[in-house]
Amino acid sequence: MNTLFRENIEKMQGYTPGFQPKDPSAIKLNTNENPYPPSPKVFEAIARLDGQALRKYPPVLWDGFRQIAAKVHSVEPEMVVCGNGADELLSILVRCCCDKDRLLAYPVPTYSLYPILARIQDCPVIELPWGGDYRLPPELGKTKAALTFLCNPNAPTGTFVPVEEVKKLAGEISGVLAIDEAYVDFAEDNCLRLVREFENVVVLRSMSKGYSLAGLRFGYAIAGRRIAQAMIKVKDSYNVNAVTQAAATAALEDQAYFLANVRKIIAQRTQLITGLRELGFKAGPSQTNFILAQIDRPKAEEIYQKLVERAIFVRYFGYKALEDKLRISVGAPQENEALLSALQDIIKKEH
Numbered sequence: 600m601n602t603l604f605r606e607n608i609e610k611m612q613g614y615t616p617g618f619q620p621k622d623p624s625a626i627k628l629n630t631n632e633n634p635y636p637p638s639p640k641v642f643e644a645i646a647r648l649d650g651q652a653l654r655k656y657p658p659v660l661w662d663g664f665r666q667i668a669a670k671v672h673s674v675e676p677e678m679v680v681c682g683n684g685a686d687e688l689l690s691i692l693v694r695c696c697c698d699k700d701r702l703l704a705y706p707v708p709t710y711s712l713y714p715i716l717a718r719i720q721d722c723p724v725i726e727l728p729w730g731g732d733y734r735l736p737p738e739l740g741k742t743k744a745a746l747t748f749l750c751n752p753n754a755p756t757g758t759f760v761p762v763e764e765v766k767k768l769a770g771e772i773s774g775v776l777a778i779d780e781a782y783v784d785f786a787e788d789n790c791l792r793l794v795r796e797f798e799n800v801v802v803l804r805s806m807s808k809g810y811s812l813a814g815l816r817f818g819y820a821i822a823g824r825r826i827a828q829a830m831i832k833v834k835d836s837y838n839v840n841a842v843t844q845a846a847a848t849a850a851l852e853d854q855a856y857f858l859a860n861v862r863k864i865i866a867q868r869t870q871l872i873t874g875l876r877e878l879g880f881k882a883g884p885s886q887t888n889f890i891l892a893q894i895d896r897p898k899a900e901e902i903y904q905k906l907v908e909r910a911i912f913v914r915y916f917g918y919k920a921l922e923d924k925l926r927i928s929v930g931a932p933q934e935n936e937a938l939l940s941a942l943q944d945i946i947k948k949e950h
């Protein structure tokens with residue numbers, strides 16, 4: 600044997616995260632973080648933890664969080680499965696469902712983590728391009744995949760597939776349909792009600808975006824018992840630490856704070872789309888906390904570079920169907936204004 604690792608691991612590339620600048624004064628609009636701090640209740644909950652909470656293992660089935668989530672979402676506590684970020688839940692689902700003969704399907708472009716998880720698991724993928732206006736690919740319900748990921752609203756397009764259409768898809772699919780709702784806090788609707796209707800549907804939520812807790816690492820799934828129990832078999836024994844469980848519970852409980860922040864971001868999103876359009880971008884609509892903005896000249900990559908020179912970071916992907924686009928997170932008002940004035944400067948110099 601001349602390799603240390605499985606062949607698929609030897610051959611694959613890891614996930615490429617958005618750049619994390621060290622300069623604290625940099626304007627960071629590249630990873631869809633929330634510009635506002637988390638709820639003050641989060642800090643109170645962390646301060647209340649005592650030595651016992653850290654000395655002992657954390658609740659293995661996230662009891663406190665499950666109670667609050669059940670109340671907030673009108674589900675049973677047993678339908679909630681928590682993870683070290685929604686990313687862990689995606690990984691758990693791939694490990695639950697997929698292998699060499701059990702495929703993963705998803706529309707593209709979408710979240711760039713999905714193919715990485717498939718490669719780690721060594722399962723083939725079926726990537727279907729979105730239909731016109733980012734409608735569901737007509738073949739998505741016919742793939743016979745063991746697992747189908749639907750990022751809704753989708754990243755990096757910011758588009759949303761109406762729940763009625765997702766419902767049709769859920770009825771066609773015989774495998775598991777995992778709806779990644781990482782951005783749903785900023786959308787006009789959500790697919791949670793499908794979980795009650797279909798035992799093969801699981802909805803994933805993240806606290807990284809809407810709840811300003813990307814650094815904490817917490818996400819949760821809501822599904823019927825069959826999927827929830829499979830996910831619990833596969834998860835790490837104590838997959839969410841005690842500090843995170845306490846903080847996430849406090850954040851979810853403070854719905855008033857959360858909703859006020861979401862409202863501010865949605866209002867900023869409207870303004871940023873208007874500003875981008877005035878500069879000649881095709882931008883939005885968006886049902887997320889970011890905007891996909893397209894421009895022919897100057898080239899998107901060139902704009903990206905010139906923004907970096909000004910310590911403003913947005914996301915440039917550069918791959919198929921995204922070469923002429925930038926993904927811009929909605930920041931605080933001053934950040935969005937700084938971005939727009941830098942863009943104006945860059946575009947003016949071009950002419």
Ligand SMILES: *Cc1c(COP(=O)(O)O)cnc(C)c1O
Nearest residue numbers: 684685686710754781805807818
């Ligand atoms: C941010 C994100 C997630 C998960 O985020 P966590 O930080 O792991 O909770 C999942 N899917 C998409 C599309 C995301 O953008």
